[in-house]
Amino acid sequence: xSSNIQSGSKSFTSLPDSSGHFGEYGGMFxxxxxxxxxxxxxxxxxxxxxDARFQAELDADLANYVGRPSPLYFAEHLTEKVGGARIYxxxxxxxxxxxHKINNTVGQILLARNMGKKRxxxxxxxxQHGVATATVAARLGMECVVYMGSEDIKRQALNVYRMxxxxxxxxxxxxxxxxxKDALNEAMRDWVTNIDTTFYIIxxxxxxxxxxxxxxxxxxxxxxxxxxxxxxxxxxxxxALVACVGGGSNAIGLFYPFLEDKDVAIYGVxxxxxxxxxxxxxxxxxAGRPGVLHGNRTYLMEDSDxxxxxxxxxxxxxxxxxxxxxxxxxxxxGRAEYVAIADDEALDAFHSLTRVEGIIPALESSxxxxxxxxxxxxMSPDEIVLVNLSGRGDKDIHTVxxxxxxxx
Amino acid sequence: xxxxxxxxxxLKKSGRKVLIPYVTAGDPTPAVTLPLMHEMVRAGADxxxxxxxxxxxxxxxxxxxAASERALSYQISLRDVxxxxxxxxxxxxxxxxxxxxxxxPIEVMGYDTFARSAAQAGVDGVLTVxxxxxxxxxxxxxxxxxxxxxxxxxxxxxTEERIKLITDNASGFVYYVxxxxxxxxxxxxxxxxxxHLEKIRKQTDLxxxxxxxxxxxxxAARVAQVADAVVVGSAIVKRVAEHIDAPEKINDAVTxxxxxxxxxxxxxxx
Numbered sequence: 001x002s003s004n005i006q007s008g009s010k011s012f013t014s015l016p017d018s019s020g021h022f023g024e025y026g027g028m029f030x031x032x033x034x035x036x037x038x039x040x041x042x043x044x045x046x047x048x049x050x051d052a053r054f055q056a057e058l059d060a061d062l063a064n065y066v067g068r069p070s071p072l073y074f075a076e077h078l079t080e081k082v083g084g085a086r087i088y089x090x091x092x093x094x095x096x097x098x099x100h101k102i103n104n105t106v107g108q109i110l111l112a113r114n115m116g117k118k119r120x121x122x123x124x125x126x127x128q129h130g131v132a133t134a135t136v137a138a139r140l141g142m143e144c145v146v147y148m149g150s151e152d153i154k155r156q157a158l159n160v161y162r163m164x165x166x167x168x169x170x171x172x173x174x175x176x177x178x179x180x181k182d183a184l185n186e187a188m189r190d191w192v193t194n195i196d197t198t199f200y201i202i203x204x205x206x207x208x209x210x211x212x213x214x215x216x217x218x219x220x221x222x223x224x225x226x227x228x229x230x231x232x233x234x235x236x237x238x239x240a241l242v243a244c245v246g247g248g249s250n251a252i253g254l255f256y257p258f259l260e261d262k263d264v265a266i267y268g269v270x271x272x273x274x275x276x277x278x279x280x281x282x283x284x285x286x287a288g289r290p291g292v293l294h295g296n297r298t299y300l301m302e303d304s305d306x307x308x309x310x311x312x313x314x315x316x317x318x319x320x321x322x323x324x325x326x327x328x329x330x331x332x333x334g335r336a337e338y339v340a341i342a343d344d345e346a347l348d349a350f351h352s353l354t355r356v357e358g359i360i361p362a363l364e365s366s367x368x369x370x371x372x373x374x375x376x377x378x379m380s381p382d383e384i385v386l387v388n389l390s391g392r393g394d395k396d397i398h399t400v401x402x403x404x405x406x407x408x
Numbered sequence: 409x410x411x412x413x414x415x416x417x418x419l420k421k422s423g424r425k426v427l428i429p430y431v432t433a434g435d436p437t438p439a440v441t442l443p444l445m446h447e448m449v450r451a452g453a454d455x456x457x458x459x460x461x462x463x464x465x466x467x468x469x470x471x472x473x474a475a476s477e478r479a480l481s482y483q484i485s486l487r488d489v490x491x492x493x494x495x496x497x498x499x500x501x502x503x504x505x506x507x508x509x510x511x512x513p514i515e516v517m518g519y520d521t522f523a524r525s526a527a528q529a530g531v532d533g534v535l536t537v538x539x540x541x542x543x544x545x546x547x548x549x550x551x552x553x554x555x556x557x558x559x560x561x562x563x564x565x566x567t568e569e570r571i572k573l574i575t576d577n578a579s580g581f582v583y584y585v586x587x588x589x590x591x592x593x594x595x596x597x598x599x600x601x602x603x604h605l606e607k608i609r610k611q612t613d614l615x616x617x618x619x620x621x622x623x624x625x626x627x628a629a630r631v632a633q634v635a636d637a638v639v640v641g642s643a644i645v646k647r648v649a650e651h652i653d654a655p656e657k658i659n660d661a662v663t664x665x666x667x668x669x670x671x672x673x674x675x676x677x678x
Contacts, residue, residue: 019542029511029538031467033563033588035570175473176463185466192467193589195565292511292538293464305485306513307463 012259012335015326020209020296023332025325028208030295033192042210044115049217054110061106062221065139066096068103070222072229072386077356078373085239085379087372089359089389090226092250099362099391100222100250101132105201107218109136112199119143119198123187125152125180125246126316126364127159128391129203134168144168147186149179152316159395177310180320184294204247205324208295212324219253226386227257234384240265242372243388244364245285245338246318248327250390259335268327269371271313272340282311284323285331285338298325314343314399315363317391341367347403349373350393362391363399411504411532412557412580415454416615416636425632425673427452428617429666430508430641432459432475433492434484436652444648444659445496449503451663452670456496457535457639460489460509467537469592471642474649486513486522490529497530506533506559506580511547519550526556533557533580541577548577561585562608564600575612581637582614587621592642596621602634625672632673640669 015022028038048054062068071094075087092100105122112120120137122144124130130146137144146163150172153160163170176182184207191200205212205219230238241258243251245268258264273281281287284299291300293308301309301321313319330336341349346363349370354360361369365388372387379385393400401408409417419426429448433441445456461479465472486509493505507526514522514536526534534556539547541560551558557580562571565588575582586601587593605616618631619639628638647661 027543028540029543030540031537031563031585032540032561032570032574033467033565033585035540036563036565036567175470176477181464185464188466189469189590193593195588291515294466295538300512302512302516304516305483305487306516307480308512309463 013256015329016209016213020213022326022329025290025298025328026209026212026296028295029292029297030208031192033195034208037195038208038210044111045210045214048111048114054114058107058110061110062103066102066106067094068221069225070094072226072233074233075357078353079376081352081356082373082376084381085376085383085385086381087376088230088238088384088386090222090254090386092222092388092390093359093361093365093392097132097135098394099128099132100219100253101129101203102135103221103253104203104215104218104249105129105132105136108199108201109140109142112142112201113140115199117197117199119145119194120201121145121147121187121190121198122201122203123147123180123183124203125183125319126395127152127156127163128317128395130168130170131159131162131166133201133203134163134166137168138166145190146170147173147183147190149173149177149183151178152180152183155316156395181294181308204249205252205326206247206294206296206298206322212296212326215249216252216256216326219249220256222250222253222388223255223257226254230384230386237261237264238384238386239379240267240375240385242267242269242368242375242385244269244318244367244390245323245327246271246282246320246364247322248324250388252324252326254388255336266336267371267375268336268338269367270338270340271315271318271367272342273312275342276340280312281340282313282319282321283340284321285327286340290328293322296325298322298328314346314403315367317362317364318367339371341370345370347400350400359389360393361389362393363396365390410555410557410580411502412455415504416581419454425635426454426615426617426637427666427670427673428455428457428637428639429453429644430457430459430639431644431648432461432472432479433489434461434479434482435475435645435648436478437655438482438484438488440655440658441492442495444662446500447659447663448666449500451666453503453666455504455506455637457506457508457641458489458493460486460507460513462510462513465510467590469590469642471592471645471649475645478652486517490525490531493531494529504532505530506535507531508535508537511536511539519547523550523554523556527554531556533559535559535561535583537561541573544577559583564588564604568607568611571608571611575608575614578614580614581617582608582612583639584608584616584618584635585620586618586631589620591620593621596627598630598634601631605634625668628669629672629676632676638669638673
């Protein structure tokens with residue numbers, strides 16, 4: 001599969017192929033009922049992607065509604081504390097709704113409206129994608145149903161209420177492990193049942209083709225801005241990029257515009273939970289193996305019978321047993337390296353960034369900050385590490401307080 | 409000729425339609441399945457569709473999801489399901505058995521190992537819900553080498569090109585999904601089904617089974633008028649679920665329903 005890529009001359013940005021494959025990963029592994037609607041979505045997306053009016057409207061929404069461009073911030077005090085390479089933060093936490101998720105929902109809902117769909121559905125884990133979807137649906141006056149595992153509903157009461165305030169119906173999913181993967185199953189079931197009226201806004205670069213490519217394309221605004229900003233501020237490209245990887249949308253959004261810059265090292269940070277050796281983690285790229293789930297072939301957390309196993313992470317947004325197929329491919333061809341950060345290390349980074357920079361990061365993003373700090377410590381002061389600060393940590397205050405034995 | 413093809417031909421000669429009940433292997437306990445398979449044959453099942461439990465059954469409604477979860481609480485594996493078929497074959501060499509499930513457990517086992525083991529166990533056909541023919545090249549080769557029938561779904565949303573692609577790759581029969589939705593949903597529109605079957609028949613001589621949404625004598629009889637086979641899943645699994653606290657009653661509950669369906673199908677006007 002990837003022999004032509006590994007030979008070195010081929011580009012890293014030519015995939016997926018026409019059938020949605022990144023090497024042996026990706027594809028369309030869905031029931032027959034969804035094959036025609038996915039083709040319809042693909043045609044619509046390819047049409048509007050190249051449509052000047054669509055792009056102009058999207059650009060205006062990103063600027064005036066989302067608040068882009070997001071700043072690139074030189075974290076001087078974190079850099080000092082770590083003592084090594086200079087650390088820059090791409091401030092996706094400053095977007096409307098507090099995370100990178102809205103870059104994608106703003107794009108997909110415009111597509112939905114252009115396709116004449118009246119009803120929006122989404123899955124959510126921590127609730128960030130659910131909130132970002134409910135937000136854009138409220139703005140366009142569209143009906144919105146968000147599927148969320150009942151376990152996650154208990155853990156993320158604040159986001160559930162935010163979605164309801166925004167007019168969305170939040171449906172508790174009681175099947176399976178009652179978390180994100182089951183919410184995704186349930187959203188797919190809704191979609192297959194209401195295919196004529198409904199647009200499914202997937203929140204990450206997983207799912208069947210064209211979702212991994214489409215969500216990536218909407219998120220690459222992160223990397224395109226960052227690539228320009230770092231050159232303006234530092235006069236050159238960074239030596240390393242770091243982003244956390246659950247499904248992997250914020251990571252691919254940052255990485256993609258740098259993939260052809262061979263001197264930029266790329267690190268995706270998975271959740272090691274209680275530690276990779278304990279088995280209680282959410283790190284399919286580091287400790288899983290390839291399989292098929294949710295419409296694509298990718299690395300998965302599964303048992304020896306091929307059943308998907310429960311994941312563990314302090315961060316609900318990284319608590320997913322699969323990962324976007326493009327990351328699986330980038331790992332295999334060696335363009336990106338995937339590492340893992342445990343709950344405790346992420347918490348340390350959470351406190352550290354909060355105290356020295358006055359920025360409270362999401363627990364997801366704290367994984368990236370933790371690894372970037374380790375990495376930077378071993379590099380020289382004239383080198384640069386650019387971190388995607390994918391979201392803000394307000395939603396995680398209760399989780400952190402509980403860990404610290406404090407009742408808020 | 410495969411056991412599935414032979415079954416369709418035999419029933420066609422006698423002017424009867426094929427009845428295909430579905431049960432999830434290992435639901436509600438592993439011990440229930442084998443005797444239930446034999447009892448279903450006695451009650452009029454022509455082909456048995458045996459569900460391979462999966463942790464994330466995306467195309468299934470709540471009834472079959474719950475069955476999967478009950479079976480998985482006993483860690484029923486793909487290997488265990490094939491063992492059940494092997495034991496079924498000790499005394500029943502005639503009734504075709506189809507495995508229905510999702511791709512990932514098969515991926516883990518490996519396509520060739522799976523196909524060889526399934527053929528050795530006496531499996532006749534394999535329906536992998538989340539594997540469209542586009543992604544199925546290697547898997548189809550493995551099935552074909554072992555003379556296993558690849559069973560594919562055709563949906564109300566399938567275009568003519570897709571129907572052609574599917575029927576070109578299928579053998580045994582094709583399975584028309586009567587509704588847009590998951591297994592066990594309602595609102596079956598038989599006129600609409602008939603119109604779709606006509607479209608499919610223009611492209612293939614394969615027999616057509618119809619499933620998803622058939623739950624009682626009336627819907628079975630109406631579907632039997634237009635299809636070659638009637639597939640009933642959730643309605644049967646529901647009978648199983650109603651007796652999880654008294655598994656000794658499951659056989660009677662399921663065969664009772666099958667008897668009613670059999671009668672309805674056999675007396676339906678063609």
